Amino acid sequence: MIKAIYPGSFDPITLGHIDIIRRIQPLFGELEVVVANSQRKHYMFSLAEREQLIRDNLPAGVKISMCDGLITDYAEKIGAQVIVRGLRAISDFEYEFAMFNMNKKLKEKIETMIVFTRPEYSFVASHMVKEVAHHDGDLSNLVPPNVAQALRKHIQSKKGT
Numbered sequence: 001m002i003k004a005i006y007p008g009s010f011d012p013i014t015l016g017h018i019d020i021i022r023r024i025q026p027l028f029g030e031l032e033v034v035v036a037n038s039q040r041k042h043y044m045f046s047l048a049e050r051e052q053l054i055r056d057n058l059p060a061g062v063k064i065s066m067c068d069g070l071i072t073d074y075a076e077k078i079g080a081q082v083i084v085r086g087l088r089a090i091s092d093f094e095y096e097f098a099m100f101n102m103n104k105k106l107k108e109k110i111e112t113m114i115v116f117t118r119p120e121y122s123f124v125a126s127h128m129v130k131e132v133a134h135h136d137g138d139l140s141n142l143v144p145p146n147v148a149q150a151l152r153k154h155i156q157s158k159k160g161t
């Protein structure tokens with residue numbers, strides 16, 4: 001059985017991420033979405049919030065966990081052979097290629113699988129979604145309803161302070 005992980009910041013999860021999760025789930029015996037939590041990154045949503053927003057949109061059978069260390073160490077620890085990453089455009093390529101090479105150096109046995117985004121989600125990025133939300137734009141084609149609600153709530157609370 002091949003076990004895969006789909007790691008990311010998911011700050012917040014978007015329809016693009018969800019599309020990838022749905023498409024890759026049938027390819028693996030087990031799939032785990034891994035929420036990365038780096039001390040050096042500044043997130044809009046806390047780890048618990050990001051996890052909850054994902055959990056509400058996960059297809060049955062997909063697991064969720066968090067990782068605050070090296071993703072390759074985590075993959076090895078849980079016995080995952082594959083790391084899945086999404087690719088939207090050429091602009092993602094350099095970063096994903098560098099990450100693949102580093103991960104390969106760290107753990108030779110772990111493979112990276114790149115899945116292309118559907119065209120309708122190729123412009124959807126978490127940071128852009130936050131920008132749209134800041135300007136009160138339409139989020140309905142970008143994120144699921146619970147995420148749109150959380151974004152609005154978060155932005156309202158910041159404006160109120």
Ligand code: ADP
Nearest residue numbers: 007008009010011016017085086087117121124
């Ligand atoms: P990271 O900080 O690790 O890049 P993200 O949450 O931004 O975390 O992305 C996690 C993974 O999902 C990455 O492989 C990224 O390229 C991919 N991804 C991001 N947005 C989309 C999208 N709209 N469609 C498909 N894949 C995406």
